[in-house]
Amino acid sequence: MLGRSAFSRTRGFHPENFGQHAVAVIGNVFFSVFVIGVLVFTIIAATYEPEDPLFHLSTKITNFLTSKSKATFKFDSTVVKTGEDFVATNxxxxxxxxxxxxxxxxxxxxxxxxxxxxxxxxxxxxxxxxxxxxxxxxxxxxxxxxxxxxxxxxxxxxxxxxxxxxxxxxxxxxxxxxxxxxxxxxxxxxxxxxxxxxxxxxxxxxxxxxxxxxxxxxxAALEKTAPKQDQIISLPAFGEFVNDSLPPVESEDSFSHGKYLIYVGGGDKCKSMDHYLWSFLCALGEAQYLKRTLIMDMKICLSSIYARSKQDEEDKDFRFYFDFERLKEMGSVLDQKQFWTDWNKWQKKDQLSLSLVEDFKITPMELADVKDTLIMRKFGFIEPDNYWYRVCEGKTEFFIQRPWHLLWKSKQLMDIMTAIKSRMNWDYDSLHSVSGGMAGNEEFTRNLNVDTSADALVLLFQDKIKDGRHLYIATNETETSFFDPLKAKYTTHFLDEYKDLWDENSEWYAETRKLNNGVPVEFDGYMR
Structure with a gap:
């Protein structure tokens, strides 16, 4: 039977059908290649991790906010980028x-x-x-x-x-x-x-x-006006007059007809600035999605990792670090203190209503049809379920876009940066050296002193930085003499060489003191 069957198939083959069989075989081969290609692309897309951890999905950002780097030498990829960093050169x-x-x-x-x-x-x-x-x-x-x-x-x-x-x-x-x-x-x-x-x-x-x-x-120009279309693509401008005044409520009618969102409580307080921004921009993104004004607390807690006292420091003003002028002009925000004053004044008279949300799992999409004047998200005491950014996790992250383009660095700080660059004639290389980051890590401490010595830095940079260049060194080393071997090849600069830019005779000192009700502001670790 086997022989006869094989003979039967052979008898059924006709030379004139050879072309059709060849086309079918080639088609099957190309289809197989296509399927394999799609499979490979899918695997790559699913496992690809972008350089900037702030563009990971929410499951990645949680690890980023709680992890510590173990790299001895690396390029800074974890520094939070704000809106002006994403404006491409045109x-x-x-x-x-x-x-x-x-x-x-x-x-x-x-x-x-x-x-x-x-x-x-x-x-x-x-x-x-x-x-x-x-x-x-x-x-x-x-x-x-x-x-x-x-x-x-x-x-x-x-x-x-x-x-x-x-x-x-x-x-x-x-x-x-x-x-x-x-x-x-x-x-x-x-x-x-x-x-x-x-x-x-x-x-x-x-x-x-x-x-x-x-x-x-x-x-007249200080009064808040609606953003024009060309403002959306406006370029960062540093050195201009800064109007960081809080936006006032113009009238009872404008307040009572507004819609508001506020986040209350939570465990984000006194965390790293990366953590704070990731949570704050989640709240701002939800407010934009719901077409509501975000009620924000202008006072933030500076984490001990940035404070010279090594203690968490309360009552730092948002405007010390970020460009509030742009935020209030391009977005819709209101100071929390001013808001509650107006709410207490007009809530009973105009029968303003409040919707309380105590579960972060209730998504912004579920709140889209809420008609109440104020939506209050209240967060509990159990971490990490009381982090603001939990609202934007899961399916929500496909609907809520964090508005990075609205958050720029403080113009006062950028003016200091501009002055430093100007004194180096805008042509320099930079090195960020953090001392103590490897302490206690046995995996990296075997040859740590040799690998991170200034002589090792000279060898590391000899093919990357030309001799005689301006080298700006950002570091927490208390003794800058550690970098003396670099001075033989480069013109080295350190931040403390420019103390006059934030001392009591500087513009920065006068402007931040004014924001702080006449109390001098310390140039803290995050600013540095």
Whole structure:
């Protein structure tokens, strides 16, 4: 039977059907390859882990917030990125940067406006900073001196501290800038006039020295307005006037017709700033999803890991660390203290209602149809079930988008950063060295002293950083002499070299003290 069956199949084969059989076999092979390819892609997609842990799913972020790194040398990938870090460079925006050939031309009203009401300077009189000749000289000198930056706009020159100085502001960005950020600087120019009335710039003083050229916003501009469409894609601008005032409730009618969301209690207090932001942005994301105003506590607890006292420190202002001006203009937030004052005033009169939610497993999608004026999420005492970010876990994370684009770093801190970069001429390399992170880890401590010595750093960087470069070292080492071997090859810089940027005579000191009701603010570990 077996022989006959085989013979029977052989008799049934016809040469004219060979092409059809070949096509069928090839089709099956290609289909098999396609299926295998889809399977491989699915496996890769399911197991891929992005570099930034903040983009992991919620099960990953929990491990990230509670884990400690065991790496001896690594690139910083766990530093929290805020909105301005995600603004990609767009060269088209910067098509109108200025050079020396533009100074003597009429380059629109933005450049020539400073010549309005300007007269010529007399040889025996004081220097008129609005004189076009003086103005053009200042522009040319600035462009010639600061070759590492692109100039975007010059402001009106004004009188400085005396008759021989002029203050002038400008907007710029570094030529090697990696992000689309615009910075503002204002400098004091020391101007000399010869016997034949020829002007020359003797000196240009340090970053933000030309305080008389610093513009403040008019009172009308301080009032809260609805964000315009072009504000959504606006570029980070550092060095501008900062309006961190709390948004007031305009009237009873506007308050009573509003819809609000508030998170109360929870175990997020005094945790790391990474943890705080992950939870805060979950709350802000839910508020946006529900089309409600988020009621936020402006006071946060600074974790002991950032405090010099090594103790948790209460009553730190949100505005010390993050850009509240942008948040209130682009989002919808209200100060908790102000909210409860208005709630108590109008709740009974206008019959404002409250919906209490005590289980984080109740999703924002289930709250979408709630009509009550206020939704209050109340969290218990058992960790980790009382963490705010638990609301955004599970299926919710596919509906709630954390609005990272709304959260930017404090402009006061960014101004300090800008000043430090400016003093290094915007061209430097950086090293982040943390002491004590490996203590007690037997797996890595066998050769730890040798592997992490300054001599080892020299060998590590010899092929990565060219000799003679500016090297900025961010470290918690109390003795910077540890890095002395690096000084033979690089020009080293440490944060404490720039203490004048946050001491009692600095802009940062004055602005943060004002936010803190006149009490001086410590430049703490997180700021550093």
């Amino acid at each position: 060269q088209a925006v910067f098509a109108n940067f200025l050079n020396e050939t533009d100074v003597d031309k009429v380059v629109g009203s933005e450049i020539t406006e400073a010549t309005d009401e300007a007269g010529s300077s007399e040889c025996d009189g004081t220097i008129n900073c609005r004189d076009p000749e003086v103005f053009h000289l200042m522009m040319r000198t600035a462009i010639e001196k600061f070759k590492a930056i692109h100039f975007y706009k010059f402001g009106k020159p004004v009188r400085g501290s005396n008759s021989s100085t002029c203050d002038m502001a400008w907007r710029f960005r570094p030529k090697e800038g990696k992000t689309a950020s615009i910075y503002k600087d204002y400098r004091r120019f020391v101007i000399n006039r010869s016997e034949n009335c020829m002007f020359s710039v003797v000196d240009i003083e340090e970053y933000h020295s030309g305080v008389n050229a610093r513009k403040t916003k008019p009172k």
